[in-house]
Amino acid sequence: MRIVMIGTGYVGLVSGACFADFGHQVTCIDKDAGKIAALQSGKIPIYEPGLEQLVSSNVAAGRLDFSLDLKDAVAQAETVFIAVGTPSRRGDGHADLSYVHAAAREIAENVRGFTVVITKSTVPVGTGDEVERIISETNPQADVVVASNPEFLREGAAIRDFKHPDRIVVGTEDERARKVIAEIYRPLYLNQAPIMYTGRRTAELIKYAANAFLATKITFINEIADLAERAGADVQEVARGIGLDNRIGSKFLHAGPGFGGSCFPKDTRALVKTAEDHDVPLRIVEAVLAVNDARKRAMARKVAAVFGGNLRNKTVGVLGLAFKPNTDDMREAPSIPLITALQDLGAKVKAYDPVSMEQAKLELPNVTYCENPYSCASEADALVIVTEWEQFRALDMSRLKKEMCQPIIVDLRNVYRSDEMAKHGITYVSIGRTQASEPVLAVKDV
Numbered sequence: 001m002r003i004v005m006i007g008t009g010y011v012g013l014v015s016g017a018c019f020a021d022f023g024h025q026v027t028c029i030d031k032d033a034g035k036i037a038a039l040q041s042g043k044i045p046i047y048e049p050g051l052e053q054l055v056s057s058n059v060a061a062g063r064l065d066f067s068l069d070l071k072d073a074v075a076q077a078e079t080v081f082i083a084v085g086t087p088s089r090r091g092d093g094h095a096d097l098s099y100v101h102a103a104a105r106e107i108a109e110n111v112r113g114f115t116v117v118i119t120k121s122t123v124p125v126g127t128g129d130e131v132e133r134i135i136s137e138t139n140p141q142a143d144v145v146v147a148s149n150p151e152f153l154r155e156g157a158a159i160r161d162f163k164h165p166d167r168i169v170v171g172t173e174d175e176r177a178r179k180v181i182a183e184i185y186r187p188l189y190l191n192q193a194p195i196m197y198t199g200r201r202t203a204e205l206i207k208y209a210a211n212a213f214l215a216t217k218i219t220f221i222n223e224i225a226d227l228a229e230r231a232g233a234d235v236q237e238v239a240r241g242i243g244l245d246n247r248i249g250s251k252f253l254h255a256g257p258g259f260g261g262s263c264f265p266k267d268t269r270a271l272v273k274t275a276e277d278h279d280v281p282l283r284i285v286e287a288v289l290a291v292n293d294a295r296k297r298a299m300a301r302k303v304a305a306v307f308g309g310n311l312r313n314k315t316v317g318v319l320g321l322a323f324k325p326n327t328d329d330m331r332e333a334p335s336i337p338l339i340t341a342l343q344d345l346g347a348k349v350k351a352y353d354p355v356s357m358e359q360a361k362l363e364l365p366n367v368t369y370c371e372n373p374y375s376c377a378s379e380a381d382a383l384v385i386v387t388e389w390e391q392f393r394a395l396d397m398s399r400l401k402k403e404m405c406q407p408i409i410v411d412l413r414n415v416y417r418s419d420e421m422a423k424h425g426i427t428y429v430s431i432g433r434t435q436a437s438e439p440v441l442a443v444k445d446v
């Protein structure tokens with residue numbers, strides 16, 4: 001099958017490389033000349049475990065290539081995926097569909113013969129209708145079916161997620177399109193990955209409902225963590241105790257600094273806006289957004305609480321900047337509002353992240369970037385763990401303690417246990433766990 005992927009970002013590049021690995025002929029297109037030049041010279045513009053090897057082997061096998069020009073590629077393709085960005089629209093939080101609409105126009109101008117156009121970007125319910133309208137208006141002769149195939153991969157585990165999905169959702173009522181999409185995913189079908197065929201609008205809404213539900217789960221456990229902290233309970237035990245119930249499930253019940261990243265914040269905002277347009281307020285999702293926004297700055301007050309609320313003349317080391325481990329993606333990372341708030345409270349901030357520091361410098365220029373966790377701890381009054389990279393799970397505490405001005409660790413991911421920290425003589429503050437070594441100071445006390 002000849003496939004064109006329009007948009008070669010996290011989703012387009014991973015999907016394109018995986019489809020090529022299934023044996024299809026894939027051309028990945030992007031408007032970003034630097035990105036395409038890098039890919040053509042064998043460099044991968046993002047950090048994603050396993051991706052470099054997957055791309056290079058499929059390029060070498062002649063199944064995967066990269067181009068700035070979609071004209072010839074679209075003319076020859078049987079299937080064109082749209083995997084461009086759908087960021088929050090400035091000002092109102094709606095999904096910005098301008099990239100999707102531009103891609104639809106370009107497809108319409110260049111398409112030849114029967115072609116299935118599949119939206120992989122996360123788009124509000126009804127976008128497929130608009131893409132179809134744009135294509136038929138731009139090129140009334142075009143023989144095109146527009147389908148929806150939302151993507152559920154997670155950055156950091158993207159290839160595994162793509163090749164072993166919990167489900168594949170396909171939104172189309174057109175029999176020819178179903179056959180084409182079944183053929184594309186056939187290698188996964190043989191592995192018994194469930195493929196759910198449904199209506200296009202339903203498929204679009206499934207993606208937003210899934211992300212909003214997961215964001216709600218995170219926010220729920222974060223609020224329970226605040227209560228546990230006040231009431232003398234342990235949120236991790238609470239999460240375990242409820243997660244063992246199959247109706248609830250244990251995933252996405254890790255209390256932390258609030259959700260961020262390239263999807264949850266923008267998708268929950270867009271879903272709320274779509275619902276408003278339909279005159280159906282989604283009050284739970286609205287509350288999730290408000291609680292999560294407030295939480296990020298509250299985390300800085302949690303750090304300040306250790307010093308009586310004042311961070312003047314204090315140096316804080318931050319471990320982890322990316323919104324989660326195994327990615328360099330800084331989009332809406334909780335570290336950004338946290339560090340900004342620490343600076344507002346008077347702190348000098350140093351930081352270390354294994355892969356995202358180059359990206360972080362664009363967002364956070366007034367930070368001293370360090371070479372490793374120990375130089376980040378050097379001369380610091382407190383060390384804050386923000387992203388739970390593997391390499392932060394077994395830090396040499398004696399060495400850290402020697403480097404620091406004061407041995408204080410604020411662990412926003414509950415990587416460590418307070419009894420271990422007490423043994424090292426480290427003052428330890430975590431999320432939703434009140435132990436003897438922790439000050440019983442809640443954020444509201446400050």
Ligand code: NAD
Nearest residue numbers: 007008009010011030031032084085086099121122151155
């Ligand atoms: P991204 O910003 O990493 O990549 C988008 C790419 O599209 C960019 O490289 C951009 O230059 C390119 N582009 C924009 N307009 C173009 C055009 N007309 N022609 C060619 N290229 C164009 O975005 P992403 O993270 O890959 O997300 C893409 C979509 O997938 C979004 O809708 C997102 O919500 C969704 N999604 C993302 C993830 C994730 O983990 N990142 C997971 C599931 C779904």
